Amino acid sequence: MIAESGHYALVLALALALIQSTVPILGARWRDPALMNVARATALAQLLFVAASFAALVALYIVSDFSVVNVYENSHSTKPLLYKITGVWGNHEGSMLLWVSILALFGGLVAAFGNNLPLSLRAYVLAVQGWVASAFYLFILITSNPFLRIASPPIEGRDLNPVLQDIGLAVHPPMLYLGYVGFSISFSFAVAALLEGRIDAAWARWVRPWTLVAWIFLTLGIAMGSYWAYYELGWGGWWFWDPVENASLMPWLAGTALLHSAVVMEKRNALKVWTILLSILTFSLSLLGTFLVRSGVLTSVHAFATDPTRGVFILLILCVFIGGSLSLYAWRASALKQGGLFAPISREGALVLNNLFLTAACATVFIGTLYPLALEVLTGDKISVGAPFFNLTFGPLFLPLMIAVPFGPLLAWKRGDLLGAAQRLTAAGIAALLAVAMLWAWTRGGNAFAPLAIGLAVFVIAGALTDLAERTGLFRVPFATATRRARGLPRATWGSAFAHAGVGVALIGIVCETTWNSEYIATMRSDDVAKIAGYELKLDGVTQRPGPNFREMQAQFTVSLDGRRLGEMTPSKRNFTARASSTTEAALLTRGASQLYISLGETTADGAIAVRIYHKPMVLLIWWGPMLMAFGGLLSVSDRRLRVGAPKPAKALRGLQAAE
């Protein structure tokens, strides 16, 4: 019964989405407030039904109803409750259901909190959301129904892929989807603006918080996925330039560009057409990511060709939405009036530069990800485009961007003073040079690249602090005045300072980890001692023990530094009986921002065990950086300016709304 209700609720959600995608548009065309307000009601009802459908699937997983194909294939009765629930989105059908649920959630939020939007704009926005939702409901119902039954139910399920049974991966997909799907809002706003043929600074003020929220989740989602890969896959890598990762990085880069161009549009009413284009591109890249991961085209072009239903369906959705929105853009963008002029050296100019580099970097990732696929389809040649390609393209493009970051906030709007900004950055520059010199002396001329890159990161961090110091007048006015000014600064200013500093922090982590990472690989027996980066790790012994749905072999290590005992580390190897597969559970010992990392290999015939030990200096900064960025984003969202004071141009329509 639960499965059938869930299925039914999903069909009803589709029906509501279809109404939502047509009636409000007619209402907006005919200036009929009653019809326009249908959007609000259907968006909320749609959220209710899709949430019910999702809850039904979760319930099926919790009770382990193996008469449902999806549950049978991805669950097991002995699996811990947490992983029964998270297993819901550990597979294709369930994750698509999560995708549409989040889409409906964002639509519902716009419907519930968009009371200060002009009525027609809200109607258009929700209608566009309705189109996207309808397409994906159809996709789920036709090709990926999670509620299908098995005629003769098996007794036990096939279990979830063990590497996915992990708390990091339990939280990672919902975060990532909140980011991906969150960009649908700015997409809908952009298409609505094109349909209405009207766009102003107030539009940007409405779009910016939604984009920021999506960006925060995407940032955290990517960071979490990277940390998961680091500790779960057992070889200490944290970014692989894998197409699945690139699929999430591309919307992030475009979304970051969008955040910055929306600032220009909000403050200076310039870059309108470009901001609209970026909104469309960002969500298009999110759709592309969904296509890459969900169509099976990455697993095998061959598989894609032999069972093309899903892939072709998503490809169709992709073409309709990207092609449609870009055509609409080409047709209507010229109708949007150009706004504020600015000199090349100005805050606007700096933000344009940021956009240029971010989109160019995004394009190189796009080429590196799709070129091998295209080549394989066209010529049959198989190539792999890996880290070397991205290091040679993405890296050099990020370098000038990083140099420019501290200058941006110090330049004035409209016409900036580059020399003045450079003067104010003197302290930051000196700090960077000092860092380079100290590192150079410390490494005694080892790798020249690493000190320079860290110097750049210090420059970015010091630059962010300089911006705050300049604005509060720190060191120039009495301290009390400075703190009072600091309290008075808009939160968005604090937000951008934190976010920019976060980029620098992450860069330090990346450089330290890749340059001074040391590793020790050997076979060890009990009481053997491994020495790495000054630490001594003694293997005390190996024990076998059972877990809820696996057996594990656990090794105990005692870690000491200069003869002082620091603690124990217990890496393990788990064997999952249901899938006859094993995972490596690495053990981590954190010292400040650095980590010791142990993962186990196979045991040899004579009882010794293969061990991989890494010392990763400053590795945690790689994830603290994105957390700082997300925190900056959060501060920016909480800026009251984004909620009050947005001009309300449509007085007449608001009057009509009251008659609802």
Next chain:
Amino acid sequence: MTRKQRRLTMIGGSLAVLAVAAALVLNAMRDSIVFFSTPTMLAEKPVVAGKRFRLGGLVQPGSLVRGDNLAVTFQVADGSAALPVSFKGILPDLFREGQGVVAEGALDAAGVFKADTVLAKHDETYMPKEVADALKKQGHWKDDYGAKPAYDAKPAAATQGASQAKQGVSQ
């Protein structure tokens, strides 16, 4: 600056960045792309010693020899041809004889493939995609490599996890 000059500066700057990006991409395409090959393809079209490529195939059953200090040698085969591979380090969890494998490295003068990375990059059916495609092309694909128990409902294709399981080792 006049309006026209400003616009020209903007356009010029944009084109410059795009040109730099294009140059970087083309340069990287030339140097850092790694081709994939199998023992059969190598027999037809040899690769010079020292050039990096990815070798894919099945680990020949019975060929795995573990030496001292984590050194291993094994043969990678794809039906009609086989190639000896040597590697030093820890093999991935799912490395097994008779299963698919992808190794990255280069041939040495003696014709042995010196791998510095052994990847076992799998979907849920535990077969690297390049290997599966190559075997299918040559007709060596057996359905039981990726077989799932049959059940009578409208079946779906092999489901992918939320993320593909990525595993591998580097030396």
